[in-house]
Amino acid sequence: MSARVRRIPASDSVIRRAPTMEDVAREAGVSRALVSLVMRERPNVSEERRRRVLDVASRLGYRPNAMARSLASRRTKTVGVILDDLRNPFFAEIAGGVEELAFEVGYQLLLAAGGRQARRERAAMAALLEHRVSGIIMVSPRMPAGVIAAAAAEAPLVIVGRAVRGVDADSVLINEAHGTGLVLDHLIGLGHEAIAHVDGGTGAGGPQRRSAYLRGMRGHRLARHALVIPGDFTEEAGVSAAAELVRRPQLPTAIFAANDMVAAGLLGGLDRAGVEVPRDVSIVGYDNISIAHLAHVSLTTVDQPRTEMGRLALELLLDRIDNRRANEVRLIEPSLVIRSTTAPPRTLAAAVA
Amino acid sequence: MSARVRRIPASDSVIRRAPTMEDVAREAGVSRALVSLVMRERPNVSEERRRRVLDVASRLGYRPNAMARSLASRRTKTVGVILDDLRNPFFAEIAGGVEELAFEVGYQLLLAAGGRQARRERAAMAALLEHRVSGIIMVSPRMPAGVIAAAAAEAPLVIVGRAVRGVDADSVLINEAHGTGLVLDHLIGLGHEAIAHVDGGTGAGGPQRRSAYLRGMRGHRLARHALVIPGDFTEEAGVSAAAELVRRPQLPTAIFAANDMVAAGLLGGLDRAGVEVPRDVSIVGYDNISIAHLAHVSLTTVDQPRTEMGRLALELLLDRIDNRRANEVRLIEPSLVIRSTTAPPRTLAAAVA
DNA sequence: GCCTGTAGTTAGAGCGCTCTAACGTTTCGG
DNA sequence: CCGAAACGTTAGAGCGCTCTAACTACAGGC
Numbered sequence: 222m223s224a225r226v227r228r229i230p231a232s233d234s235v236i237r238r239a240p241t242m243e244d245v246a247r248e249a250g251v252s253r254a255l256v257s258l259v260m261r262e263r264p265n266v267s268e269e270r271r272r273r274v275l276d277v278a279s280r281l282g283y284r285p286n287a288m289a290r291s292l293a294s295r296r297t298k299t300v301g302v303i304l305d306d307l308r309n310p311f312f313a314e315i316a317g318g319v320e321e322l323a324f325e326v327g328y329q330l331l332l333a334a335g336g337r338q339a340r341r342e343r344a345a346m347a348a349l350l351e352h353r354v355s356g357i358i359m360v361s362p363r364m365p366a367g368v369i370a371a372a373a374a375e376a377p378l379v380i381v382g383r384a385v386r387g388v389d390a391d392s393v394l395i396n397e398a399h400g401t402g403l404v405l406d407h408l409i410g411l412g413h414e415a416i417a418h419v420d421g422g423t424g425a426g427g428p429q430r431r432s433a434y435l436r437g438m439r440g441h442r443l444a445r446h447a448l449v450i451p452g453d454f455t456e457e458a459g460v461s462a463a464a465e466l467v468r469r470p471q472l473p474t475a476i477f478a479a480n481d482m483v484a485a486g487l488l489g490g491l492d493r494a495g496v497e498v499p500r501d502v503s504i505v506g507y508d509n510i511s512i513a514h515l516a517h518v519s520l521t522t523v524d525q526p527r528t529e530m531g532r533l534a535l536e537l538l539l540d541r542i543d544n545r546r547a548n549e550v551r552l553i554e555p556s557l558v559i560r561s562t563t564a565p566p567r568t569l570a571a572a573v574a
Numbered sequence: 575m576s577a578r579v580r581r582i583p584a585s586d587s588v589i590r591r592a593p594t595m596e597d598v599a600r601e602a603g604v605s606r607a608l609v610s611l612v613m614r615e616r617p618n619v620s621e622e623r624r625r626r627v628l629d630v631a632s633r634l635g636y637r638p639n640a641m642a643r644s645l646a647s648r649r650t651k652t653v654g655v656i657l658d659d660l661r662n663p664f665f666a667e668i669a670g671g672v673e674e675l676a677f678e679v680g681y682q683l684l685l686a687a688g689g690r691q692a693r694r695e696r697a698a699m700a701a702l703l704e705h706r707v708s709g710i711i712m713v714s715p716r717m718p719a720g721v722i723a724a725a726a727a728e729a730p731l732v733i734v735g736r737a738v739r740g741v742d743a744d745s746v747l748i749n750e751a752h753g754t755g756l757v758l759d760h761l762i763g764l765g766h767e768a769i770a771h772v773d774g775g776t777g778a779g780g781p782q783r784r785s786a787y788l789r790g791m792r793g794h795r796l797a798r799h800a801l802v803i804p805g806d807f808t809e810e811a812g813v814s815a816a817a818e819l820v821r822r823p824q825l826p827t828a829i830f831a832a833n834d835m836v837a838a839g840l841l842g843g844l845d846r847a848g849v850e851v852p853r854d855v856s857i858v859g860y861d862n863i864s865i866a867h868l869a870h871v872s873l874t875t876v877d878q879p880r881t882e883m884g885r886l887a888l889e890l891l892l893d894r895i896d897n898r899r900a901n902e903v904r905l906i907e908p909s910l911v912i913r914s915t916t917a918p919p920r921t922l923a924a925a926v927a
Numbered sequence: 928g929c930c931t932g933t934a935g936t937t938a939g940a941g942c943g944c945t946c947t948a949a950c951g952t953t954t955c956g957g
Numbered sequence: 958c959c960g961a962a963a964c965g966t967t968a969g970a971g972c973g974c975t976c977t978a979a980c981t982a983c984a985g986g987c
Binding site for chain 2: 942943944945946
């Protein structure tokens with residue numbers, strides 16, 4: 222582009238570079254300031270000149286330069302989003318929610334993925350700060366709290382999915398305890414007592430769900446039935462958990478999986494072992510990912526409103542950008558979606574019959 | 575931020591605003607130009623001064639301002655990506671591929687979703703152009719070719735998933751005919767003749783797959799068995815197609831679904847109708863989305879390397895940005911992933927037994 | 928008639944950086 | 958020992974815009 226500008230300065234009839242505000246002003250016979258006022262849709266510009274400027278602008282194919290605008294006005298209508306991995310639908314959907322609202326309010330989205338590494342996350346963060354984004358949304362950040370706090374000092378920040386103490390930022394958190402409570406209430410309401418849990422290891426939400434499960438079992442006086450099979454949020458974990466459960470003398474009557482992938486693995490593994498769901502054992506997942514609602518799967522699971530979480534995060538960020546509000550924590554209440562993988566335990570079903 | 579600057583100009587000991595290159599230069603006792611050279615890692619700067627500048631910069635917490643840099647250098651290391659919807663994993667994964675490579679080469683990603691509306695897409699495009707992105711990647715754009723051509727005149731452009739004639743841009747296309755061919759060859763190789771197709775309507779790839787199917791059936795002298803059930807790339811379409819097929823006097827022995835969602839719907843619908851897969855009928859999907867490999871589903875399907883497509887698109891774009899290459903079309907060859915929803919037709923299986 | 932207001936417009940000083948051209952120093956071949 | 962070349966550094970002119978303050982013109986109040 223820039224290399225193409227090779228002409229005698231005086232020859233001004235055909236300009237090869239992109240037209241600037243100056244060009245529009247000259248052509249319309251007004252000042253640059255007036256053009257600026259028109260482009261920013263400010264009041265107190267006579268209708269006649271507005272028309273004239275707009276006409277010339279579109280005739281020349283003028284496009285305001287966002288860089289120059291940001292530099293002069295000291296604000297970019299741009300927010301940065303840092304997330305783990307776009308290929309994970311959970312994050313992609315949150316980003317989708319952010320994008321949706323950003324478009325509505327005329328903000329641009331600068332996106333960076335952390336690729337599951339704190340190092341990459343920090344690089345992404347640095348890049349966003351260099352771009353002087355108006356604010357940053359971090360989804361399930363992995364970097365140390367200290368780094369996050371430092372970032373919060375440089376730009377308005379909203380953190381999604383992780384509680385970070387002592388940081389000047391708003392956050393959007395999921396009430397994992399509540400979600401887990403819904404699962405247990407549902408299963409216990411159906412008559413289940415032997416409810417096992419395949420956990421999610423150290424991944425986001427994993428520990429919270431496990432401890433909420435243990436607490437819940439105790440609360441319902443079912444501590445003796447509590448059983449945690451270690452997992453890691455993958456389908457494979459579900460498959461091997463199924464194998465392990467089948468090997469035991471007694472199958473639980475219900476299994477609470479740390480997420481839907483694990484639940485899918487369980488479904489597959491149990492199916493191959495000849496265990497029928499939900500007749501022999503009920504299964505509940507977590508996340509309500511797209512596969513959960515498939516007729517073929519029809520998984521009872523806990524739904525988290527991901528798009529809304531994204532929107533909410535941006536809402537908080539926008540407030541923070543212009544109101545500079547106090548740190549706020551918004552707790553998202555998940556809900557239970559009951560489908561076909563849960564039913565009363567067999568014994569009870571038999572008793573009724 | 576800017577509102578906070580309210581102090582006597584002379585008081586310079588503690589600066590409240592973000593430090594600039596000027597501040598670093600003053601503090602390090604060198605010129606602004608020298609600081610610029612150091613920040614851009616140019617050669618021909620004495621080691622001693624480089625150290626000094628770097629020290630001062632990190633002490634002051636200096637961060638180059640990307641806006642100012644872009645404005646002065648007339649280039650933003652930023653590429654724009656326009657896609658339909660982040661919540662669609664297909665697009666999200668392509669975006670993931672773009673992001674991955676962008677990070678590696680030090681580019682930033684400005685993301686905008688078109689939300690399935692040409693109008694929104696145009697707005698997104700305008701915003702990207704105002705940001706003077708170095709180039710734009712459009713994934714399955716819906717806007718008219720004329721608008722795309724106009725955009726191509728303003729910035730380097732790469733189009734993914736749609737063939738647009740007469741536009742100065744590179745493109746990444748999927749060889750739908752080849753993918754469909756793989757499906758038919760596989761099924762026919764197993765001994766199938768009555769192969770039906772549930773199509774994808776007008777969505778991206780839909781018409782191509784359908785016509786490739788029809789052509790392929792003719793080519794294999796199976797035109798009399800060709801049967802297209804209208805669909806639209808959704809699970810519901812699969813469910814109702816299953817209902818329709820079951821209603822017919824004779825079930826086909828195999829079904830080629832326009833995508834995996836349709837295949838999932840078919841699976842569910844046939845299951846409920848008591849039709850067993852693959853014993854009674856074989857099913858092949860298209861896309862290899864995450865659910866396809868689940869043990870519970872284990873769908874034979876056509877895989878498209880989405881991450882690679884994203885990377886390739888950015889590769890082409892980067893070439894175009896600095897080499898200004900001729901329009902190039904890269905045809906992506908999909909591959910067949912054979913899992914458990916396909917088997918020889920029943921008649922044949924019986925004959926063998 | 929003078930002063931105050933208000934609407935419409937503009938000059939001009941930045942915003943924080945890059946980049947060209949030129950400058951002062953040192954090195955080195957002849 | 959001199960001039961050229963190489964190296965390291967800097968002044969200063971932009972990049973394309975916003976924004977403050979000021980200026981003009983005209984209306985209305987006293």
